[in-house]
Amino acid sequence: MSNDNLPVKPEDAHGTVEVAEPIADPGVEPHEPRITDIDPKAADRVERQVSGMFGLATLLVLGSCVAYFAVPRDSILEFGPLSGNANNMIIGLCIGLALFLIGAGAIQWAKKLMVDEEISEERHAAHSSPQQIAEITEAFKEGTEESGFGRRKMIRNSLIGALGVLGLPAVVLLRDLGPLPGRALYNTIWAKGIRVVNDVTDRPIKPSDLVVGQLVNAAPANLAPLQEENASEYQNAKAKAAVIVVRIKPSEIRTKPGRENWGIDGILCYSKICTHVGCPISLYEQTTHHVLCPCHQSTFDLADSAKVVFGPAARPLPQLPLAVDSEGYLVAQSGFHEPVGPSFFERG
Numbered sequence: 001m002s003n004d005n006l007p008v009k010p011e012d013a014h015g016t017v018e019v020a021e022p023i024a025d026p027g028v029e030p031h032e033p034r035i036t037d038i039d040p041k042a043a044d045r046v047e048r049q050v051s052g053m054f055g056l057a058t059l060l061v062l063g064s065c066v067a068y069f070a071v072p073r074d075s076i077l078e079f080g081p082l083s084g085n086a087n088n089m090i091i092g093l094c095i096g097l098a099l100f101l102i103g104a105g106a107i108q109w110a111k112k113l114m115v116d117e118e119i120s121e122e123r124h125a126a127h128s129s130p131q132q133i134a135e136i137t138e139a140f141k142e143g144t145e146e147s148g149f150g151r152r153k154m155i156r157n158s159l160i161g162a163l164g165v166l167g168l169p170a171v172v173l174l175r176d177l178g179p180l181p182g183r184a185l186y187n188t189i190w191a192k193g194i195r196v197v198n199d200v201t202d203r204p205i206k207p208s209d210l211v212v213g214q215l216v217n218a219a220p221a222n223l224a225p226l227q228e229e230n231a232s233e234y235q236n237a238k239a240k241a242a243v244i245v246v247r248i249k250p251s252e253i254r255t256k257p258g259r260e261n262w263g264i265d266g267i268l269c270y271s272k273i274c275t276h277v278g279c280p281i282s283l284y285e286q287t288t289h290h291v292l293c294p295c296h297q298s299t300f301d302l303a304d305s306a307k308v309v310f311g312p313a314a315r316p317l318p319q320l321p322l323a324v325d326s327e328g329y330l331v332a333q334s335g336f337h338e339p340v341g342p343s344f345f346e347r348g
């Protein structure tokens with residue numbers, strides 16, 4: 001055998017080159033019999049243990065069925081500060097313990113009682129030999145020929161058609177996920193003249209209420225009345241219409257062309273919904289004007305049209321154009337000019 005591939009030690013002071021010997025195969029360690037192999041009493045004991053575990057598992061499974069009927073649905077179990085539905089907990093505990101005992105019993109059985117024989121298997125090449133490949137190719141060709149798949153085009157094509165539409169039910173059943181969203185993703189309840197209110201106090205906001213560096217969470221004034229009328233519509237509207245209002249020194253703002261009149265004395269308004277996957281953004285840093293989304297750290301520069309400066313979000317936060325009404329309160333000039341929230345496939 002050639003030594004070409006063996007590691008070579010560097011030359012020593014006399015210029016002699018030493019060739020390293022390959023590490024000897026240590027072989028398999030001598031086999032030690034288990035106690036259950038040499039002591040029949042120990043083997044019997046383990047057999048009883050394993051059967052006991054399986055027997056107990058049987059009782060627990062039956063117990064879970066009894067508990068289903070016997071334990072009242074509304075009874076509560078309390079463990080210190082924790083509490084839970086007794087019916088669910090007892091059934092869960094019985095089935096969980098039963099599964100554990102079956103698993104533990106099987107492991108014990110395999111380790112202590114099943115044949116303890118050590119074997120070693122030579123590693124073989126992962127690919128097939130050329131002869132095997134040729135045989136399989138030949139067998140495949142023969143099978144294709146015998147089935148008439150190539151000759152009987154009508155059967156072949158109808159089978160391909162049937163298999164092709166098999167995935168269709170999965171697509172059709174997607175409808176069960178709920179009503180189609182239609183234009184819902186494009187619209188919020190913001191519209192021309194809707195006042196901007198503080199989302200905690202519901203009080204309309206005047207420009208003089210905000211100092212430079214301040215950021216408040218806000219909502220449209222037409223949101224609160226929805227709460228009384230329709231709870232789920234209210235939640236939907238609230239989730240989409242949430243905004244932040246921020247005041248920045250006008251000299252530090254880089255206004256996007258076309259948005260010159262969207263702010264009031266450095267007061268700007270943006271959607272609060274992150275354009276990555278829709279978490280509410282928060283964590284405003286006054287000095288950099290950056291606002292951070294806590295979910296995956298997307299960071300938006302509010303002084304620069306909320307463009308993304310870091311993170312996975314792919315587009316800026318949509319901006320709401322602001323104006324001031326006749327009583328001096330902040331209002332929307334219009335709704336958003338683009339969908340709020342995460343990007344989706346129809347969005348350009």
Ligand code: FES
Nearest residue numbers: 274276277293296
């Ligand atoms: S949802 Fe905001 S960064 Fe992912």
